[in-house]
Ligand code: IPD
Ligand code: CA
């Protein structure tokens with residue numbers, strides 16, 4: 022993508038993300054409807070939907086040739102990443118949004134013919150804006166993020182992993198996760214995949230391992246992480262699928278292979 026086109030898209034997308042964040046902050050202390058989706062713990066609110074509608078309307082008005090791939094279904098029916106596709110999670114971390122009123126983010130990745138050009142993750146309550154443009158570095162509130170530590174070792178790493186994957190489950194052998202939890206310095210779970218990617222890019226987490234995410238959870242984070250020299254793959258090292266559900270290992274390159282080789286045994 023032409024650098025100037027990317028720049029103007031980036032400025033527009035960032036402005037919309039900040040505006041959407043402001044709207045969320047204004048509405049979140051008034052009553053709002055909460056529904057469930059695939060299970061009683063899979064929450065969605067009317068604010069998630071309204072934020073996605075806000076992006077859908079803005080994108081269609083200003084960039085009618087672009088497509089929107091969004092979680093709540095107000096975008097297009099995406100089968101390929103041909104052309105320019107906005108991959109949007111209007112609120113990533115809805116459970117945190119509902120229960121904690123913090124630790125949630127707006128995530129926007131912009132892909133052109135399958136290439137991640139722009140990544141924006143906005144921690145709405147912390148007012149922290151993580152941004153990246155392909156080949157131009159990653160930033161947090163306009164301050165450039167440093168390349169990830171080239172000396173990182175697993176025993177001195179903090180890994181984001183949800184306790185669920187250490188229980189018996191149908192995707193990954195839990196014994197390997199137990200050994201991994203013992204091996205690393207510490208584990209964390211923030212409940213927002215987008216923020217977990219942002220923290221890996223910032224170097225305050227060294228890796229994020231999880232077995233089931235969707236493209237809107239990771240699209241922005243993948244771009245951000247690549248700009249600081251990090252890597253995102255599936256949990257077996259294969260490239261992530263940006264059109265469907267995927268396992269994810271996003272981390273510092275120094276510990277990536279070791280986690281896959283010595284600790285992750287997928288069941289399917
Ligand atoms: C969820 C969050 C959560 C992750 C889930 C996602 P949502 O997104 O990112 O951290 O573990 O798999 O679905 O539903 O809050 O947008
Ligand atoms: Ca999400």
Ligand code: CA
Pocket residue numbers: 069092110111112113114115
């Ligand atoms: Ca969401």
